[in-house]
Amino acid sequence: MAYDKFKILSTTAVPLPIENVDTDQIIPARFLKATERKGFGDNLFRDWRYHPDNTPKEQFVLNNPIYKGKILVGGKNFGSGSSREHAAWAIYDYGFRCVVSSFFADIFRGNCMNIGVLPVQVSPEFLIKIFEAIEVDPNTEFEVNLPEQTFTIKSTGEKESFEINDYKKENLLNGFDDIDYLLNIKNEIESFAKGTPL
Amino acid sequence: MKKTLFDKVWDSHVVKKVLNGPDVLFIDRHLVHEVTSPVAFLGLKNRNIKVLYPERTFATADHNTPTINQHLPVKDPLSANQLKALEQNAKEHQIPYWGLGHEKNGIVHVIGPENGITLPGATIVCGDSHTSTHGAFGAIAFGIGTSEVEMVLASQCIMQPKPKSMRITINGTLNSAVTPKDVALYIISKLSTSGATGYFVEYAGDVFRQMSMEGRMTVCNLSIEMGARGGMIAPDKKTFDYIKDREFTPKGLDWDKAMNYWNTLYTDDNSVFDHEVTFNGEDIEPMITYGTNPGMGIGISGGIPKSDAIKGGAATYKKSLQYMNFEEGDNMLGKEIDFVFLGSCTNGRIEDFRAFASLVKGRRKANNVTAWLVPGSHKVEDAIKKEGLLDILNEAGFELREPGCSACLAMNDDKIPAGKYAVSTSNRNFEGRQGPGARTLLASPLVAAAAAVTGRVTDPRELMIFETA
Numbered sequence: 001m002a003y004d005k006f007k008i009l010s011t012t013a014v015p016l017p018i019e020n021v022d023t024d025q026i027i028p029a030r031f032l033k034a035t036e037r038k039g040f041g042d043n044l045f046r047d048w049r050y051h052p053d054n055t056p057k058e059q060f061v062l063n064n065p066i067y068k069g070k071i072l073v074g075g076k077n078f079g080s081g082s083s084r085e086h087a088a089w090a091i092y093d094y095g096f097r098c099v100v101s102s103f104f105a106d107i108f109r110g111n112c113m114n115i116g117v118l119p120v121q122v123s124p125e126f127l128i129k130i131f132e133a134i135e136v137d138p139n140t141e142f143e144v145n146l147p148e149q150t151f152t153i154k155s156t157g158e159k160e161s162f163e164i165n166d167y168k169k170e171n172l173l174n175g176f177d178d179i180d181y182l183l184n185i186k187n188e189i190e191s192f193a194k195g196t197p198l
Numbered sequence: 199m200k201k202t203l204f205d206k207v208w209d210s211h212v213v214k215k216v217l218n219g220p221d222v223l224f225i226d227r228h229l230v231h232e233v234t235s236p237v238a239f240l241g242l243k244n245r246n247i248k249v250l251y252p253e254r255t256f257a258t259a260d261h262n263t264p265t266i267n268q269h270l271p272v273k274d275p276l277s278a279n280q281l282k283a284l285e286q287n288a289k290e291h292q293i294p295y296w297g298l299g300h301e302k303n304g305i306v307h308v309i310g311p312e313n314g315i316t317l318p319g320a321t322i323v324c325g326d327s328h329t330s331t332h333g334a335f336g337a338i339a340f341g342i343g344t345s346e347v348e349m350v351l352a353s354q355c356i357m358q359p360k361p362k363s364m365r366i367t368i369n370g371t372l373n374s375a376v377t378p379k380d381v382a383l384y385i386i387s388k389l390s391t392s393g394a395t396g397y398f399v400e401y402a403g404d405v406f407r408q409m410s411m412e413g414r415m416t417v418c419n420l421s422i423e424m425g426a427r428g429g430m431i432a433p434d435k436k437t438f439d440y441i442k443d444r445e446f447t448p449k450g451l452d453w454d455k456a457m458n459y460w461n462t463l464y465t466d467d468n469s470v471f472d473h474e475v476t477f478n479g480e481d482i483e484p485m486i487t488y489g490t491n492p493g494m495g496i497g498i499s500g501g502i503p504k505s506d507a508i509k510g511g512a513a514t515y516k517k518s519l520q521y522m523n524f525e526e527g528d529n530m531l532g533k534e535i536d537f538v539f540l541g542s543c544t545n546g547r548i549e550d551f552r553a554f555a556s557l558v559k560g561r562r563k564a565n566n567v568t569a570w571l572v573p574g575s576h577k578v579e580d581a582i583k584k585e586g587l588l589d590i591l592n593e594a595g596f597e598l599r600e601p602g603c604s605a606c607l608a609m610n611d612d613k614i615p616a617g618k619y620a621v622s623t624s625n626r627n628f629e630g631r632q633g634p635g636a637r638t639l640l641a642s643p644l645v646a647a648a649a650a651v652t653g654r655v656t657d658p659r660e661l662m663i664f665e666t667a
Contacts, residue, residue, distance in 0.1 A: 084234065
């Protein structure tokens with residue numbers, strides 16, 4: 001599925017300083033019943049965001065109007081658990097384009113990159129600095145620069161570089177997906193398959 | 199060059215290496231279910247392409263199916279719609295589909311092995327993180343996202359960087375009442391839920407060699423809960439005996455040819471792993487979790503650790519205990535529980551029902567406990583009946599439900615009510631996993647059985663009669 005190209009993102013960020021945020025929290029299983037990729041943002045962090053009677057939990061960060069922006073900053077081991085891509089869809093659909101953490105679960109990280117959400121892994125020390133910067137001023141802006149592979153706290157100028165392989169970087173910069181690539185090498189796949197019995 | 203088991207299987211499936219990028223990995227067999235596949239099929243439709251190798255994909259309905267009255271129409275319209283979508287997609291693309299009521303229906307990771315879809319040395323994926331289960335047979339098996347489901351349908355390949363390798367070796371002998379589930383929960387409690395992230399694990403040593411195939415599946419199933427992409431165990435005679443003559447395994451000359459390959463599937467002596475971990479089998483006791491991730495487990499006779507003894511954030515730890523309404527230092531033994539769930543792709547196989555039945559035999563379900571016993575498949579259900587286990591369970595006040603994922607992720611009506619405690623043989627104790635506000639204690643079928651008959655967390659060893667040497 002096509003997604004917006006990702007180059008440079010300059011925006012405020014929403015802090016979620018909790019560790020081991022699992023994909024059941026990001027999108028609970030009971031909201032996985034759609035047959036189309038629509039409306040998942042409404043249920044992002046559903047049970048942290050709403051009471052059982054659907055009234056908002058005021059203390060939760062997404063319900064606090066002072067926090068906004070296209071970057072979600074989470075604690076260590078973000079996205080653990082279920083492989084549901086719906087978690088990445090919910091984050092994208094809500095309006096985030098980048099998730100920052102000091103450590104990501106594998107499948108979640110891959111799912112994000114496949115749909116155009118950039119996972120940025122920073123050092124634990126830098127993550128603390130990001131949380132502190134938002135605490136001091138929720139309007140603090142950050143710059144995610146994919147071509148340069150840097151994440152900058154604009155108020156202080158402090159920056160850290162992040163890793164991403166060249167192939168995925170090109171995909172995100174151009175809005176390509178892996179299926180485009182795979183369909184292009186179909187002949188190679190078909191000749192490989194001939195040597196691979198069922 | 200010395201190769202690990204993982205290297206041998208991975209390397210033989212690489213169609214192409216992308217420069218400074220991932221490998222294009224060929225997938226031998228692909229399993230799909232109703233929840234993570236519809237958007238992938240929709241993607242094919244939008245691109246106007248067909249499934250490249252429909253004979254390599256198998257479909258079942260399991261995640262949001264009811265576990266009672268499966269012969270009636272599914273009441274929840276959203277679930278019914280998703281089930282219908284899978285049926286239609288399977289039909290349109292000529293994929294074998296084992297829907298509700300089909301004799302081969304069941305949880306995707308139970309039916310794969312029992313029908314011989316799961317083979318040693320194969321690459322197997324599914325849009326479900328517990329696909330790691332199939333590694334018990336010496337396959338590379340792991341969960342993928344929906345974009346990747348679409349890739350496999352379209353091209354029989356996915357694109358992933360090769361993970362690092364880790365070997366977890368456990369030698370020695372397991373103590374009484376210590377099951378494969380306890381072994382896995384023990385490992386996760388030691389490594390944490392992110393301790394194996396970025397790695398593919400091989401399990402080695404006496405403990406795994408002596409384990410049944412069902413037990414190996416339980417261990418490999420839980421690999422994802424320590425963050426690993428997957429886990430695998432080198433195939434041996436037990437593996438080959440298990441798969442022989444199942445419907446989708448090779449037959450005749452093809453079997454002999456396959457055996458020649460399968461016999462090469464082991465880690466060469468002196469192979470180097472990126473990381474090695476060793477434990478002693480004797481150190482493991484029956485386990486139970488007390489928190490909101492599978493790494494928060496302790497030996498059942500132990501107490502809940504103090505927050506100052508925990509690595510990682512104290513705030514996250516306290517939030518977790520608050521959700522569970524437990525205090526630091528509490529003993530788990532004796533805590534009252536409300537529900538027992540036996541089932542899931544982790545512990546929904548015949549051996550798990552045998553273990554549960556062995557302990558409840560001649561006892562009665564506690565009055566304060568609601569018990570949901572959900573077989574992993576119709577074949578498991580049939581075996582339960584054939585072996586006389588159903589009579590034992592019924593006499594003890596338990597009933598059997600119909601197969602499906604059920605209360606493991608509570609997508610159907612099998613939800614644990616808010617605030618209630620469930621001893622569950624499933625795989626995740628995340629907040630709300632078994633229903634909004636539900637509190638999950640992960641444990642083995644034996645610990646679940648002990649809780650079911652006493653109404654509280656109980657050491658199964660207290661209820662078991664041990665044969666003396």
